[in-house]
Amino acid sequence: MQIRKATKSDKKPVLDFCQSPYSGIDYIANVWDFWLRDGVFLAMERKGKPIGVCHASFSKNQVWVEGLRINPKFRQRGYGSSLVLKTEQIAKMKNYKISRMIISNGNKKSIKLAKSLGYKIEDKWYLYNIKPKRKQSLVIPATNSKQIENLIDSDTYSKSWKWFAFDKPAISELIKKRKILVFAHNKKSLAVGIWNDSEIDNDVLQVGYLNGTKAGMKNILYYIQNKGYEQNSKRIQILAQQKVKLNMKDLDKRMLFCLMKKDL
Ligand SMILES: CC(C)(COP(=O)(O)OP(=O)(O)OC[C@H]1O[C@@H](n2cnc3c(N)ncnc32)[C@H](O)[C@@H]1OP(=O)(O)O)[C@@H](O)C(=O)NCCC(=O)NCCS
Known part of the structure; x- marks a missing residue:
C-alpha cells in the first residue's frame, strides 16, 4: 500500500468505483483535471491500482479536505483515515492551522470517520x-x-x-x-x-x-x-x-x- 500523487491515468479506475454519495454521477469526474493542478491530490495505490483518493486545497490558514473516496472492496481497513491523515500531515508541514470538510448529515460513516480523527461539528448548513x-x-x-x-x-x-x-x-x-x-x-x-x-x-x-x-x-x-x-x-x-x-x-x-x- 502506498500513498502518492494522483495522476491523469487514475481517473478512469477511480471513477469506475465511485458513485456519488449524493446524486449518482460523482462530481469528482468534473473536477479531476483541475485537482491535478490545484492543491494536493493524493491516491492510495494497491498492487499498481488506485483504490482511493483525497484532494486538499489551501487558503490562508486552512486546508480544505474533499473528494475522499475508497473503493468499496477495500473499505473499513483504515485507508480513508490514512489518506486524510497524510493530507493533514502535508498541511501541517506547510504551517496550515485548521482543517475543514463538509459532510452530508446522512453520511454517518464519513461523520464517524471525521470524528474518529478529531474533527468536531462546527455548524450545520x-x-x-x-x-x-x-x-x-x-x-x-x-x-x-x-x-x-x-x-x-x-x-x-x-x-x-x-x-x-x-x-x-x-x-x-x-x-x-x-x-x-x-x-x-x-x-x-x-x-x-x-x-x-x-x-x-x-x-x-x-x-x-x-x-x-x-x-x-x-x-x-x-x-x-x-x-x-x-x-x-x-x-x-x-x-x-x-x-x-x-x-x-x-x-x-x-x-x-x-x-x-x-x-x-
Ligand atoms: C467514507 C469512506 C471514505 C471511508 O473510507 P474507509 O477506508 O472505509 O474508512 P476507514 O476504514 O479509515 O474508517 C475509519 C472510521 O470511519 C468509520 N467508518 C468507516 N466506514 C464505516 C461503516 N461502514 N460503518 C460505520 N463506521 C464506519 C469508523 O469509525 C471507522 O473507524 P473504525 O474502523 O475504527 O470503527 C468510504 O466509505 C467511502 O469512500 N465512501 C463513499 C464516499 C464518501 O462518502 N466520501 C466522503 C464524502 S465527504
Missing part, C-alpha cells in the same frame, strides 16, 4: 434550491463592513462548496467584489447575503451566507433570483445555517450538511 425568476428587490451591494457587522453570526461562509473564514479581510474582499448584499430599512441593515457564481457547475448561482429578518432575507433571495434570471442561470443553490429558519414558498429544502473542523 442546509442546502436549498430556488429557481431564477424575474423579481423586484430593494437590496444593494454593501460598501462598508459596518453595514453588516451586526448580521454576521458565523465563523465561515461558503463559496463553491468550500467554507472559508468569515473574518475582516474576507469581508473587505467580498465587499470589493460586490458579493455582499444588504437589505436596509430606515438606514438600519436588516439582512445580509453573500453570493457567487459556482466554480464547479456552470450556470449555477450560489448564496453562501444568509442572515437577518424574514423580509430582509426574502429581498436578498429576490435579488438573486432576478440575477439568475438575467444571466440565464439554470439553478440557484442557497446554503444557510440550520439556525436560519427560511420559510418561503419557492424554496426547496434539499439536504443538511455538517461542517467539520479540526485544529491542526
